[in-house]
């Protein structure tokens with residue numbers, strides 16, 4: 001098969017492809033598996049009951065049901081849903097938005113592909129004929145962006161400043177001096193809370209980033225897949241921001257509807273109309289069911305209550321249990337530090353000075369039926385390899401607490417064994 005450059009990129013050993021493949025195989029194979037990889041949210045019984053109830057309402061209203069299934073939506077999304085989302089955000093945050101500022105996509109993953117395609121690359125307006133690039137100002141970042149550039153040169157990233165909070169906790173911060181040096185930019189993109197680290201950019205960092213983007217007349221894309229007001233998997237006080245220059249991305253996935261593929265962008269009318277055009281060209285229209293069964297929850301504000309009173313405490317309690325287990329399993333057996341967990345579903349664990357890469361650790365763990373994600377996948381857009389990321393792993397703490405505990409014990413054994421091969425580490 002004669003593939004184009006882009007075709008080769010899409011069929012290469014993309015990080016996200018390998019990850020989804022390993023997860024799929026692990027889930028379908030024989031025997032007990034400890035699934036700490038992937039980004040699947042938990043199925044929370046009280047929340048699942050809400051979806052069933054809303055589905056029943058939809059089924060009972062035969063006309064609405066038939067139209068939901070039997071008609072294409074507009075490429076921008078379902079009109080009632082767009083209105084309900086805009087109304088909820090206006091009331092909650094006072095943002096000056098209407099339904100013309102909302103666009104729906106088939107999952108937020110698709111929204112990022114379209115945004116990068118719309119903004120990055122070659123343009124006549126670029127100085128010295130360079131390509132305009134998307135800046136990821138704080139590595140490590142979400143693995144799902146990694147292979148979405150049309151050309152690798154369309155992404156550029158910056159390393160973090162690392163704050164050591166105590167002997168086993170750290171936090172990454174944006175190095176503003178470093179990003180000030182970078183030019184030919186098309187957009188800035190951050191996930192907040194960050195997948196994989198659980199970081200939440202501070203208000204000050206967000207304000208500075210917003211000013212940075214405005215000064216360059218480029219949009220600031222904020223990926224709020226785990227943030228407030230829904231699903232609210234965030235454990236610090238951190239409101240989202242929006243202005244005409246911000247593209248805020250949200251998703252129905254992490255509140256519990258990943259299979260209904262519903263991404264929501266809040267953006268300027270210009271961006272919304274560009275995304276609607278891209279939706280029409282790429283896929284005609286979006287799937288409607290996610291919008292149809294959550295529309296009433298947006299209208300009533302119930303989505304906020306579910307997030308605040310059910311989803312957030314659920315993940316906080318899972319996080320507390322996993323954090324305790326991590327300290328119990330790892331103790332002082334080897335050098336380690338976890339990123340402070342301020343949001344998202346993940347523990348990001350740094351095995352400081354680990355003698356081999358966490359790709360080796362990943363293979364060792366896979367052989368013992370524990371699936372994690374090696375940190376190197378979350379590092380991209382950098383001019384040089386970044387050793388730090390290869391000393392880290394991402395652990396999903398959300399799924400089955402007993403499995404997380406056993407998994408962390410096995411991780412401790414394997415890390416210790418890797419150090420054991422280099423017995424001089426404590427001397």
Ligand SMILES: Cc1ncc(COP(=O)(O)O)c(C=O)c1O
Nearest residue numbers: 039107108109191195225251253
């Ligand atoms: C940070 C982040 N952004 C976007 C996505 C994509 O989510 P979806 O396409 O299901 O909306 C994910 C999924 O894991 C994510 O973790």
